């Protein structure tokens with residue numbers, strides 16, 4: 001039997017050091033519950049940082065992975081594959097008309113890298129307009145679009161030509177987008193940047209601005225996708241069809257996968273203009289098929305909408321004077337504190353609840369969409385206690 005302390009000591013010897021780690025070693029999960037190496041149980045509102053919308057060890061995902069692993073694991077996109085073909089058709093059937101070409105990759109940051117390249121290739125321009133507090137990942141291209149100065153500054157110079165405009169301010173976007181702009185990249189709701197929900201017409205106005213100026217609208221649904229905000233995709237809620245839609249995190253039931261979905265009006269990308277060894281592999285595609293099927297069949301986006309609305313009401317009703325604002329949509333919930341969030345995260349962990357920060361002052365809840373209602377109300381009660 002290996003304990004938390006033993007595992008933490010071993011991993012600490014070998015870690016790169018980039019992650020501030022919490023004092024527990026997770027070894028098992030089921031639904032919205034996880035267990036540490038000492039056998040302690042937690043309600044998981046981290047959900048693999050948004051990768052586990054279906055919860056842990058969902059039987060449909062487990063079966064799909066096991067079955068496909070026994071049939072074919074490796075198949076790069078220079079060959080066609082049955083699972084990939086089926087998933088591309090099934091995924092795009094759930095998207096607005098026109099979004100039907102897919103480049104598969106392996107993470108959220110990779111979707112951003114590819115999208116930025118595609119936008120340059122399509123427009124022949126190189127400018128990018130991103131948003132203040134936007135988060136798009138940590139590789140060089142993605143980091144250039146990410147706002148947070150402490151992530152960016154140690155790694156200058158980044159990809160040139162990126163400007164950041166205030167989020168949810170259409171006038172600022174209109175002023176920044178011109179005939180040198182290849183792309184505007186935006187999250188439908190900012191996640192890492194503090195769970196910020198824009199005005200209902202913001203995304204549509206951004207789409208209109210891009211259309212008039214000949215820029216590509218890249219909608220980053222890496223965090224908001226797959227039911228998280230109460231609809232299968234958050235851009236659907238806003239009635240917007242992106243030129244390029246970015247998906248990752250929960251796409252494949254927790255396995256690493258990303259998808260760049262391109263609108264047909266952009267045409268096909270040039271052969272060999274991009275590529276990846278693992279993208280669209282049979283196992284992740286099989287897991288993604290099972291994930292999408294389950295999300296739709298079990299009406300999990302609708303469940304997220306209903307539970308999220310109830311949770312927001314409850315959290316607002318019991319908000320302590322230490323809380324500045326409670327906001328979110330579906331089961332993407334942010335509680336902005338008037339103080340640093342770290343002590344509250346530690347107190348929650350001690351009470352058996354795992355949660356995330358979203359910036360220095362915002363506590364973020366990303367529970368699996370399958371979470372038992374009682375567990376969710378328990379989280380609300382514990383939060384009320386911790387913040388009392």
Ligand SMILES: Cc1ncc(COP(=O)(O)O)c(C=O)c1O
Nearest residue numbers: 107108109135136137220222223
């Ligand atoms: C909106 C958004 N885009 C991109 C990323 C980067 O994804 P990954 O960590 O898989 O590279 C994230 C990660 O949190 C994200 O929230």
